[in-house]
Amino acid sequence: MKKIIELKNITKSFDGEVVLDNISLDIYDNEFITLLGPSGCGKTTTLRIIGGFETPDSGDVIFMGEDIKDVPPYKRNVNTVFQRYALFPHLNVFENVAFSLREKKVPKDEIKRKVTEMLTLVALKGFEKRSVTSLSGGQQQRVAIARALVNQPKVLLLDEPLAALDLKLRKDMQVELKNIQKATGITFVFVTHDQEEALSMSDTVVVMSEGRIQQIGTPVDIYNEPTNAFVADFIGESNILDGVMLEDRKVSFAGQVFECVDEGFDRREPVDVVVRPEDVDIVPADRGMLKGVVTSVTFLGVHYEIIVDIDGFKWMIQTTDFWDVDETIGLVIEPDAIHVMKKSEYSGMFGDYSTFSDEMEEIGEVEIEELAEIEERGGNRTESGKTDE
Template identity: 65%
Template sequence: MSDATNNTLLQEGASENTAGTVNSEAIISLRNISISFDGENVLQNLNLDIANGSFVTLLGPSGCGKTTTLRIIGGFVDPDNGDVLFNGQRINDLPPHKRQLNTVFQRYALFPHMNVYDNIAFGMKIQKKSAAEIREKVTEMLRLVSLEGFEKRNVNTLSGGQQQRVAIARALANDPKVLLLDEPLGALDLKLRKDMQVELKQIQSKLGITFVYVTHDQEEALSMSDVIVVMNHGVIQQIGSPTDIYNEPENGFVADFIGESNIVDGIMHADRDVSFCGARMECVDTGFAPDEQVDVVVRPEDVVVVPLDQASFSGTVLSTTFKGVHYEMIVEIPDQDEDWLIQSTVAQPVGEVVGMTVAPENIHIMKKYTGDYASDIDFEEFPEAAE
């Protein structure tokens, strides 16, 4: 990744810093962070800058180290090596309550014996703020999370979504510089989760503070984030905008983890000239060695079904499934180890031989990936902190 790309990503939200230097634009910087549990490396020399006012998501499968990273930032876990910087100042030795941040957990940790008002006011009472200040701030927070009129409600009578709003309001009431969110929507049903995704992004945009969000849900990350940090085995795989992560994955793991992908072997003969699935096709990628072995990525929605005489390659339909807005078909392509997944608005019968082609801009070329793909990983049982 070039310096120019790093600078752009930092302005948007996050960048990987491998030099170990202090970046004046970053509100949070992680430098050479490593940690292990029971002999298992959970984070390996991780470096990351997070810009002020951004919505940054740490995304990856269970055991990738994303929650551990969040807990190190929050002060709940100490790294074996490395530094945590806040506005350029080392905060490794600061306890969580002295850091200018708050955390929202998946388990909301509300006080069951307190009403909504007292839950939100709790931190401010600890700080011995005046009753007038507390009342004004609680009112502001209730308005922010759309819970006006709920002040005297017992939190045990609230729905899951309402309880989550109270937890967010309580975390924001102390005016943190950074809000850490550890899979906060995981306990909600699908509709509530989607509604809360929209609300969280609106809250972050309105307040303008930094959100660092942890999830394994790709759609959640793509819909809310300014920048996504994809992790696997304690290592950052790629940092980029949602569009870049989806359309231009840097390796096979990212391509496989972010949505469905067809990943096949290919040969990059020259700039914009690639062969795969027995076809030689035009693409838009450059910068590879002549006849370099590469991974070719094609999204299912980018495969176009065409008459056989117009096809770049063909295959036999093994299954067809109606998905509401389109059909998903599994297609067997001769001499390929893996079947292809394609999407079309027209169903093709099982056993039919179909022609396929892909537009040059929808053929993504990557350096050959030698690690595990997301669908192949057999994750060991890490301690909870390693999730």
């Protein structure tokens, strides 16, 4: 595969605060790559550097073999779908999409042909004369995509494009975006904080935290072989335990020795062990490798999520069978359900569900804040209100 963008040792700080800390990343032709991380991890800044809206303090931005660090956005063969769309409120749907073509003085009939083609692609044919402020969020989203694609850029940058949509619409748009990417063959660089979205759409996922890249890989790799406790915790749910690697394919944790499939560690090397909640089998207490007491049960539709106390460490386990609080159950963990990771700076910070309820509250608060932010921006949209920079 051909490299289309190379970021080399990019560093960027705002007001003395380091936002990107020596980031290097290769982006290949035709791929759907997602920058994933919690807010403040530097993913949007990375995107803005590719788009030309920020200049890195140091490092190089190579686009198809050329250093474009000092090339202004309007000269880059890259287009962006902005967070909350940033459609031009004074122009109708047709003119929004035609915006870049008019700048290039493309002949009128060709503009008409291309815009129509794009509006067909995003299923908005017949909306040409509509004012963009009269459209729903999902429709505005489509206009933004059509507007960015009409120029046939080599790379399309998408900055949390689905964040303002409701769940159902978001799912539909995920599929649609993926289809558009396949149909056009354009490289998509997608920024999101939603791990599910990242896993379901991407060819490559780049997990970021605190201005650094934690892991680059396919969604399956990222989920099954997280490199450290941060990635394991951020992508899906994980029980992360302190363990010791006894020898190849043998690890001890939770007071027991388990067979596993991991190799290449030093003898008696301290490690982090990841066990996914869905990979644990529940058996009667006397037949389990581990034994614990159920401390809470949450019904989630498809399955129950139960918290099990095993010698003071709280495990999360997903099961389709009902187990009541205070029941003692046994756990069986198959070798391929165990993933061993090197110790990292994130060791011990994640993966214990003893404070699970607190954590849930925190997540809830973040979402409420985000919603408020979205509403605020959405409310300003029609009067093109100035929001944060």
